[in-house]
């Protein structure tokens with residue numbers, strides 16, 4: 001198989017490293033975890049920082065794992081993934097302005113868990129329809145009750161769909177992912193996402209993992225050096 005050939009790749013487009021305020025994974029954990037999960041590609045999308053990206057691309061290259069550089073931006077209306085960019089996008093802009101800025105940087109803007117209420121009460125909700133998103137995360141593994149709303153919003157408006165894990169711990173990587181028929185490179189993956197030629201594979205992250213994540217966050221709060 002040559003890199004220029006078209007093939008079906010399994011891609012998880014929403015994963016956090018320790019550079020996220022609520023993340024714990026080393027870059028190497030993300031790459032190993034993605035390999036163990038049988039993925040071909042993983043996007044590193046830390047909250048409001050691209051600090052892990054260059055390291056992740058380098059470590060991924062050595063391990064044969066494609067890495068999409070990215071970020072999860074906290075807009076005024078909710079969380080937005082910027083895929084294929086290495087620059088930080090300012091927080092607290094409107095969803096529409098955040099999407100425009102991501103486009104200006106050449107990236108793909110995805111509404112992350114748009115209707116979530118419980119673990120991520122930070123979706124863009126109604127803005128999903130009007131902010132000019134390239135794709136909607138119709139299934140987020142940490143969103144228990146509202147993925148159906150995201151799916152309907154995408155389907156009704158013909159907006160491309162992705163599914164992703166939003167992993168914050170190693171065992172969560174690849175719990176959901178998208179299958180993309182493309183060449184084995186980042187720009188081909190992003191082109192196909194923009195065109196909506198994706199299949200989504202959906203699975204929830206277990207409550208045990210979420211509870212363990214909360215405990216680790218609590219421990220960090222009590223002892224910030226850990």
Ligand SMILES: [Zn+2]
Nearest residue numbers: 014016072166
């Ligand atoms: Zn996230």
